[in-house]
Amino acid sequence: MLSRVxxxxxxxxxxxxxxxxxxxxxxxxxxxxxxxxxxxxxxxxQFWGPILSTxxxxxxxxxxxxxxxxxxxxxxVTFEPRNPNSISSCINYAxxxxxxxxxxxxxxxxxxxxxxxxxxxxxxxARDFRANSHExxxxxTYASQLFQGVTDATMTHGEAWRFVQAGKxxxxxxxxxxxxxxxxxxxxxxxxxxxxxxxxxxxxxxLRSCSGMEAYLKIRKGDVTPWGVAEFLISHDEFPRSIRFCxxxxxxxxxxxxxxxxxxxxxxxERLSGLLRSQLxxxxxxxxxxxxxxxxxxxxxxxxxxxxIAFHRTYCAY
Amino acid sequence: xxxxxxxxxxxxxxxxxxxxxxxxxxxxxMLLERAEGLTVDDFNRKRQIAERAYLNQGITFxxxxxxQEGTERIFPFDLVPRIIPGDEWxxxxxxxxQRLNALNAFLHDIYHGQRIVxxxxxxxxIIRSAKHFRPEFMGFDVPRNxxxxxxxxDLIRDRDGRYLVLEDNARCPSGVSYVLESRMTMKRVFPQxxxxxxxxxxxxYAQDLLDVLRHVAPASAAGDPTTVLLTPGIYNSAYFExxxxxRSMGIEIVTGADLVVQNDRVYMKTTKGPKPVHVIYRxxxxxxxxxxxxxxxxxxxxxxxxxxxxxxxxxxxxxxGTGVADDKVVYYYVPAMIKFYLGExxxxxxxxxxxxxxxxDRKYILxxxxxxxxxxxxxxxxxxxxxxxxxxxxxIAHFRGLIEADPRNFVAQPVISLSRSPTWCEGSMQGRHIDxxxxxxCGEEVRIIPGGLTxxxxxxxxxxxNSSQGGGSKDTWVLDGGSASC
Numbered sequence: 001m002l003s004r005v006x007x008x009x010x011x012x013x014x015x016x017x018x019x020x021x022x023x024x025x026x027x028x029x030x031x032x033x034x035x036x037x038x039x040x041x042x043x044x045x046q047f048w049g050p051i052l053s054t055x056x057x058x059x060x061x062x063x064x065x066x067x068x069x070x071x072x073x074x075x076x077v078t079f080e081p082r083n084p085n086s087i088s089s090c091i092n093y094a095x096x097x098x099x100x101x102x103x104x105x106x107x108x109x110x111x112x113x114x115x116x117x118x119x120x121x122x123x124x125x126a127r128d129f130r131a132n133s134h135e136x137x138x139x140x141t142y143a144s145q146l147f148q149g150v151t152d153a154t155m156t157h158g159e160a161w162r163f164v165q166a167g168k169x170x171x172x173x174x175x176x177x178x179x180x181x182x183x184x185x186x187x188x189x190x191x192x193x194x195x196x197x198x199x200x201x202x203x204x205x206x207l208r209s210c211s212g213m214e215a216y217l218k219i220r221k222g223d224v225t226p227w228g229v230a231e232f233l234i235s236h237d238e239f240p241r242s243i244r245f246c247x248x249x250x251x252x253x254x255x256x257x258x259x260x261x262x263x264x265x266x267x268x269x270e271r272l273s274g275l276l277r278s279q280l281x282x283x284x285x286x287x288x289x290x291x292x293x294x295x296x297x298x299x300x301x302x303x304x305x306x307x308x309i310a311f312h313r314t315y316c317a318y
Numbered sequence: 319x320x321x322x323x324x325x326x327x328x329x330x331x332x333x334x335x336x337x338x339x340x341x342x343x344x345x346x347x348m349l350l351e352r353a354e355g356l357t358v359d360d361f362n363r364k365r366q367i368a369e370r371a372y373l374n375q376g377i378t379f380x381x382x383x384x385x386q387e388g389t390e391r392i393f394p395f396d397l398v399p400r401i402i403p404g405d406e407w408x409x410x411x412x413x414x415x416q417r418l419n420a421l422n423a424f425l426h427d428i429y430h431g432q433r434i435v436x437x438x439x440x441x442x443x444i445i446r447s448a449k450h451f452r453p454e455f456m457g458f459d460v461p462r463n464x465x466x467x468x469x470x471x472d473l474i475r476d477r478d479g480r481y482l483v484l485e486d487n488a489r490c491p492s493g494v495s496y497v498l499e500s501r502m503t504m505k506r507v508f509p510q511x512x513x514x515x516x517x518x519x520x521x522x523y524a525q526d527l528l529d530v531l532r533h534v535a536p537a538s539a540a541g542d543p544t545t546v547l548l549t550p551g552i553y554n555s556a557y558f559e560x561x562x563x564x565r566s567m568g569i570e571i572v573t574g575a576d577l578v579v580q581n582d583r584v585y586m587k588t589t590k591g592p593k594p595v596h597v598i599y600r601x602x603x604x605x606x607x608x609x610x611x612x613x614x615x616x617x618x619x620x621x622x623x624x625x626x627x628x629x630x631x632x633x634x635x636x637x638x639g640t641g642v643a644d645d646k647v648v649y650y651y652v653p654a655m656i657k658f659y660l661g662e663x664x665x666x667x668x669x670x671x672x673x674x675x676x677x678x679d680r681k682y683i684l685x686x687x688x689x690x691x692x693x694x695x696x697x698x699x700x701x702x703x704x705x706x707x708x709x710x711x712x713x714i715a716h717f718r719g720l721i722e723a724d725p726r727n728f729v730a731q732p733v734i735s736l737s738r739s740p741t742w743c744e745g746s747m748q749g750r751h752i753d754x755x756x757x758x759x760c761g762e763e764v765r766i767i768p769g770g771l772t773x774x775x776x777x778x779x780x781x782x783x784n785s786s787q788g789g790g791s792k793d794t795w796v797l798d799g800g801s802a803s804c
Contacts (some may be wrong), residue, residue: 001585004576099376100552102561103571111374118373159589257589314588 001159001229005104007316008097009160013167015094016113019087020144021175022077024209025051025182027137030074030204048073050185054178055085078129080121087140088120106154109147162253165309169253173246174304177297179209180233183226184294198260203229210241222296230293243300244280250307251277256316268310276303278280322353322361323740326747331505332479332737333749334400345403345800358745360396364507365742368395371503377496379555379785383565388444388589395500395788396741397507397796400752400772401798407768408474410481414756415764416656418469421488421643422657422760424491425465428456428642439658440651444482444675449696450604450641450650454611458628460637461534467635469758470494470770475737482669482734484753486652487738488644489636490601493771494523494757495559496791498566504793507767516798518768523757524566530761531567531597534633543596546570546586548577550602560601584632597633598623604638646695646729647673670732674725682729683721687714690730692721705781707733736781739792741774751775753783754794769794 009074030078033047045068052058052073060083064074080086084093095117102110119125119139128136155161183206193199203224207213210233219236221229234244251273265271288296328336335346342350344694369392372378377391402410417593428445429452435442445451459485470482501520505512528545535543549560551573564571576586577595585592600607606616608624626632650671655666672679672690683690687706692776694702721728738749756770771794773783782788 001589002570002572002576003589004573005570006589096552099557099561102376102566107375110376114376115374163589318587 001104001163001318003316005101005160006163007312009102009104009163010167010311010316012094012097012101012113013164015090015097015167015170016144017168018085018175019090020141021179022055022085022090023085023137023140023144024211025054025076025179026074027134027141028205028209029206030133032201033070044068044070045074050182051077053185054182057083057085062077063297070276072088074133077127084216088125091117091120101160104160106150108150108154111145112147112150116140116147119129119143162257163315165253166250166257168274169246169250170304170308170311172241173243173250174301176210176233176241176243176246177300177304179206180230181294181297182206182209184297199226200224206233212239212241215239221301227285227289230288234288235280244277247273247277247280254311267314269307269314272303272307272310276300321358322356323350323434323747326740327749328738329749331735331749331751332475332477334475334737334739336397336740347473348515348744349399349401350509362381365397368503368507371506372499373388375499376556376558377499380452386804392494393502394776394784396750396774396776396792397504397791398742398747399504399793399795400739400754401795401797402769404797405800406481407796409665411766413481413483413657413664414471414766416651416660416662416665416759417471417483417486417615418466418653418758418760418764418789419593420656420659421469421486422463422465422528424644424655425637426463429458429639434655437658438707439654440457444647444651444726445642447646448642452639452642453739455639461536461630461633464534464760465637465640466643467534467637467760469760471757471758473754473756474669474734477735479696479737481666481754483485483652483666484669485646485649486644487755488640489603490556491755491757492556492559492601493755493791494767495562497757497767497769497794498523499562499769500791516800517684517795517796518769518798519681520769523767524563526759526761526765527563527599528567530759531599531633531635532575533761534635535572535597536633538631539596544586544594545597546572546577546595548572548598548600548602550574550606554601556601563599569599572695574616574618574620577620577623579620579626582622582626582629582631584620584623584626595632597635599645600637607634607638646693647675647726650729662723665733669734674721674730676729678724679730680721682759683728684718685694686730687718689733691733692717694720695727695729703782704731706751733781736775739772739774741776741790741792743776743778750778751781751783752792768796 048070052061060077076083077086079088095113098113186202207216215231233242235244237244254270254273263273337343349394360441372392378392378802418694426436434440466488470487473481474484475481531545532543545563549571561571572586584595586595602618605612608619609616611624627634650673653668656664672683674680674683690706693706736751739752741750752772752774753771754772756766759765772794773789774792775783776790
């Protein structure tokens with residue numbers, strides 16, 4: 001497979017996943033704020049600032065917007081063309097990448113991504129957003145999941161498919177770590193206790209942003225605690241959006257791509273994914289909280305960035 | 319008569335479907351009958367299905383200098399097919415084969431002994447000054463002596479229905495993907511129309527093209543050549559077609575940046591390291607192929623590619639330097655070429671053409687600008703053209719200046735009243751001018767897929783069919799049997 005094709009399929013996987021994660025994140029935040037409408041004693045920045053911090057977008061946003069309002073943040077993360085990570089930009093990039101490798105992906109995949117792009121381009125997306133933002137974000141999420149399903153069901157599970165998977169899982173691992181980190185940026189309103197109503201509700205939103213509410217409740221029997229949620233989203237080995245699950249799958253596809261056996265490595269990306277994988281396998285939640293959740297997640301994100309760079313150097317720009 | 323065609327007026331043109339108002343030509347009779355039950359609403363629904371199919375599949379082209387948001391547009395597609403009876407097609411086919419053989423013989427001659435110049439058929443000056451003549455390739459033998467592997471020859475019909483050659487596209491003709499896609503769309507939208515009509519299929523094209531490419535592979539490929547399609551990239555106006563063809567042939571589509579040349583051999587950069595490449599179907603003009611040899615500022619090409627080609631390690635389709643054959647001044651001499659190389663009379667005549675390089679012609683052109691179509695020798699896509707009867711005084715004055723300054727680069731032709739076909743426009747069937755671009759492949763033998771791309775000028779009265787100028791397309795049906803007169 002051409003290196004350029006590898007690069008494009010990898011980013012196709014990443015951008016679609018990123019669009020979906022942004023949609024979830026915004027949707028859940030909107031909903032959570034509805035619960036606290038009456039108690040909003042803080043500023044808009046207090047409620048929406050964490051979203052931007054999580055996405056590392058605060059600076060660009062401040063440069064584009066004079067005022068900090070919920071509507072401005074939603075628009076910035078959803079539609080802003082100058083924000084390279086807005087949902088709309090992600091869909092553009094995903095389609096550009098798909099267009100560059102149309103000969104490698106199935107027609108069904110192309111039509112799915114192209115339909116999503118048209119939905120944004122012809123103004124239907126903006127219209128739906130204004131009518132009902134929850135339904136709109138749901139639509140984006142489903143479109144991404146439909147794309148993943150169509151990809152699995154119609155594309156040869158060969159090298160190009162593995163690159164799409166690598167992109168998807170690296171993005172999802174990164175995204176889950178950021179969503180979990182969201183709680184670090186969210187301040188409790190004054191007078192609220194850790195473990196109190198508001199705190200629990202915030203952790204619940206974190207879970208819902210990762211579609212993890214139901215799975216978590218089955219496993220933890222209704223007990224939403226900070227360490228419970230963190231442990232679940234970091235190291236559960238069967239929940240498909242936990243960091244560990246994503247890194248496990250990533251490590252597997254990297255081995256398949258390089259055709260080395262598990263537990264061995266042939267190149268830098270495999271070495272780094274193996275390293276991250278074993279760290280996640282043996283991490284305990286006590287140790288993570290002792291180190292500091294935010295610091296721990298920062299470290300994970302840094303390792304993911306190094307892995308991305310190594311991957312790119314090994315397969316795409318040697 | 320069907321409600322769709324009831325008020326259709328063929329007017330004073332050669333109409334493809336109606337010999338006179340209400341008098342359908344025999345090869346369209348079955349179409350008219352089958353359109354009988356179709357209401358305007360049904361028809362509009364079918365149009366929407368077709369349009370959505372095009373949009374969803376991203377069957378688009380890119381317009382240059384378009385300031386509007388996005389640069390992709392759908393190619394307007396008209397649902398009324400253009401039908402060519404079997405005997406008419408055989409006539410066209412023999413004319414196209416003859417023409418391609420003459421052009422290939424001409425290119426070989428021009429890059430070797432130039433017999434046609436020495437014997438006074440074509441002035442040396444015309445060749446020397448042709449923009450796409452590549453003197454660097456004098457004496458070079460191209461693989462299997464094939465210069466033009468893929469040719470798009472534009473045909474028009476005049477007021478009497480005679481097929482004439484308007485121009486040859488001997489470099490990177492595009493449009494064949496629309497032929498294949500529009501057939502698929504028509505079959506989906508009107509399955510019942512095709513039943514027992516005897517329409518010849520077109521889907522062999524990709525396989526035929528791949529056969530041509532493999533036929534010219536260097537011996538070093540040892541019977542298993544790696545073939546790629548070289549595209550300028552996703553922003554090129556024909557990118558959809560490039561990826562479509564690559565997919566249909568099952569070959570890689572590459573950009574210049576994907577290829578490297580080492581020791582005069584071409585490799586593509588893959589995730590498993592460099593892999594040798596033997597045949598390149600390039601959809602990039604000569605000028606951009608290799609910054610070491612042609613335009614040094616080209617970022618699209620591959621440094622060292624031309625040297626690899628010269629050494630015979632990689633084959634290119636089309637060959638370098640074929641552009642001299644589709645220069646509009648050289649076009650004037652094609653009938654003479656056919657006579658010269660093949661000893662035959664041309665089956666398909668040229669459109670009457672005046673060369674502004676010839677003093678007596680120039681005088682005539684300058685005196686009759688408002689009645690002529692003036693074309694610059696090396697522009698395509700409907701750019702660089704003056705249609706006298708439609709032009710303003712200023713435009714005519716502008717072209718007068720251009721011709722006087724550079725007479726070598728202009729030709730003029732009388733305005734041909736192109737044939738028309740019923741076309742759905744603004745809620746009714748109206749006559750619109752059309753042309754035809756068949757695609758001619760030259761490998762072990764010359765092969766032509768039945769039909770080709772019928773382009774239609776969607777604007778009323780317009781004679782310009784190019785997609786960049788608001789043209790659309792129609793499915794083109796060649797029938798197994800039938801003649802226009804029976």
